[in-house]
Amino acid sequence: MPAATESGSFRVVHTVCSHDCPDSCGVLVTVNEQGRAVKVAGDPAHPVTQGFLCGKVAKYLDRVYAPERILYPLKRKAGIAKGPLKRGYEHEAFERVSWDEALDAIAARLKSTSETFGPESILPYSYAGTIGVLG
Helix, strand or coil, X not given: CCEEEEECCEEXXXXXXXXXXXXXXXXXXXXXXXXXXXXXXXXXXXXXXXXCCCHHHHCHHHHHCCCCCCCCCEEECCCXXXXXXXXXXXXXXXXXXXXXXXXXXXXXXXXHHHHXXXXXXXXXXXXXXXXXXXX
């Protein structure tokens, strides 16, 4: 469990990036009273990255709280060809589906792919994740 320190109505959670990089960057996430992350910064105490965060992680809050973020499962409508869609009209090609329907469809596709091409066809590489933290 990540460590946390309190400061007024905010708390700073000491955590680690979940990306599959060898240095497992230390991350300081400032969280407000409502539990919303309001700041992401590199941990200067991290022995390798010393407070640095890559562009992907430094912009997490922009993506996590973006108004156009997809919040529920979508399925391409029947008859809509795969491939690029006209910019600004992408939403017209998809319909909302239930979580159960989405997860069932994904599980069926993974099972079919595994049976046809072997399980290594689904994830053909080894994931190290935050193994640097354990090391």
